[in-house]
Amino acid sequence: MKKILVLILCALAYSTLSAQTDENKKSAFQLSFVPPLSTNGMYASQYTNQVSLNLLIGVSQNEELLTWGGLSNIILNNAKGLQWAGLSNYVGNDGQGLQVAGLVNINKNSFSGFQLGGLANTASEMKGFQFSGLTNIAKDVTGVQFAGLVNIAKNVRGVQFSGLVNIAENSDCPIGLINIIKNGEMxxxxxxxxxxxxxxxxxxxxxxxxxxxxxxxxxxxxxxxxxxxxxxxxxxxxxxxxxxxxxxxxxxxxxxxxxxxxxxxxxxxxxxxxxxxxxxxxxxxxxxxxxxxxxxxxxxxxxxxxxxxxxxxxxxxxxxxxxxxxxxx
Structure with missing residues (x-):
């Protein structure tokens, strides 16, 4: 087992050096331990990958099909397909598909699809389904927010369901014991x-x-x-x-x-x-x-x-x- 681990680390170290001169910046597959120990080397943050297997933490520019991280996936631009992480997924721009994280999914811009977070999900514009054990946060929602404690949004075209509180400016169908809707009724x-x-x-x-x-x-x-x-x-x-x-x-x-x-x-x-x-x-x-x-x-x-x-x-x-x-x- 130790020999296998040493071989993997050596391969990643070699890739770190050899990938520095790669100008294509596209990869069918990335294997990463922690940055910069990756098959895409020190330029991993500039690569678009079809599939990424990140033993602990991985970083990339875009992901097209599948991203799996033992701890965290850090995608600086866009993500498509499945993003699965033991702790967190971070997408710096737009996300699409299925996101699953033990703690939190973070999308800086829009997300379309299904977010499943153990504690929290965030997105600027959400189209689809947000499901979390604690809280969901989004600016505009078209679809469903489902949270164990609280949902927070600005405009909701769909349903908010929470164990305690829903907060929004516009939401016609909040389902919770307490609903603080600016343009609603109290x-x-x-x-x-x-x-x-x-x-x-x-x-x-x-x-x-x-x-x-x-x-x-x-x-x-x-x-x-x-x-x-x-x-x-x-x-x-x-x-x-x-x-x-x-x-x-x-x-x-x-x-x-x-x-x-x-x-x-x-x-x-x-x-x-x-x-x-x-x-x-x-x-x-x-x-x-x-x-x-x-x-x-x-x-x-x-x-x-x-x-x-x-x-x-x-x-x-x-x-x-x-x-x-x-x-x-």
Whole structure:
């Protein structure tokens, strides 16, 4: 094994010297250890390669088909095809194809295709799909941003989906608990529902979708009455003063206790706009709730579509209602 490694290093060292006089600056294949130990030598940063195998770190001007890096790929101009790196891919101009990195993909200009980053993806103009464990950043997006924590963009023609926050100037379809959209909609609502929960919630989103996050009080519980709520909604615009909201919400009642009441469901909610800032709404929905605290049976509605009572668990499927008012900023 040591002899093989020595031979590889010797070959790379020889290539480093011999490639200095190569004026073609194109290569079908590059093998690199770390710059300048490369088959393209000290001028590797000026080469356009069809295929690059970078044992640790590789640098090139352009890549045409396949780039694989044990740690990082550094492409100073354009990249096409597949760029795969254990840590990071860097493209100094435009990228196209599939980028996969354990940590981060960085494109200084546009990227068209699919970016998959363990932590983050960046591009000036993104056409395609960005998927990251933490964050996606782009100026203009045509396609989908999917992030575990936050998406940041300027103009989005497509969908933003995040585990927590979407930020943009223009985005009609953000899907996240909190959506800070400059030309979107944000408001504060107070709601009351069939199981006795009064909740103040922050609602934020774009033209069609929005997120819900709230806290409140339930007057039917025995001990802990704190309510926390989260969910997603979708508007169906009908007229400037009337729309139909579809909401998928989940709540925990007594969520800081060992045995909270869990409730979740879908609601169809007509909403009427009064003036510029006030919206009144009321609707019905189908809900499922359960708890391991059997002493909290009073919170369960008297009517049900399905109900199961055990010695350690209460479960119920029921038709519920909610109504409320929202102040839109």
């Amino acid at each position: 408001g504060v609502a107070v709601t009351y529902d069939a199981i006795g929960s009064t909740v103040a919630s922050f609602r934020s989103g774009g033209k069609y979708t929005y997120g819900i996050i709230g806290v409140g009080y339930n007057h039917k519980t025995i001990n802990n009455s704190l309510v926390t709520e989260g969910g997603f909604g979708a508007h169906i615009p009908v007229t400037p003063w009337f729309r139909i909201n579809n909401e998928l919400k989940f709540s925990a009642i007594g969520n800081d206790s060992d045995e909270p009441v869990l409730n979740g469901g879908y609601s169809l909610i007509p909403a009427f706009r009064i003036g510029k800032h006030i919206e009144l709404f009321a609707g019905v929905g189908i809900n499922y709730m359960e708890t391991k605290d059997i002493n909290n049976h009073k919170i369960f509605p008297n009517h049900s579509l399905w109900k199961k009572e055990g010695s350690t668990r209460l479960q119920q499927l029921y038709i519920g209602y909610q109504f409320g008012v929202q102040y839109i900023f």
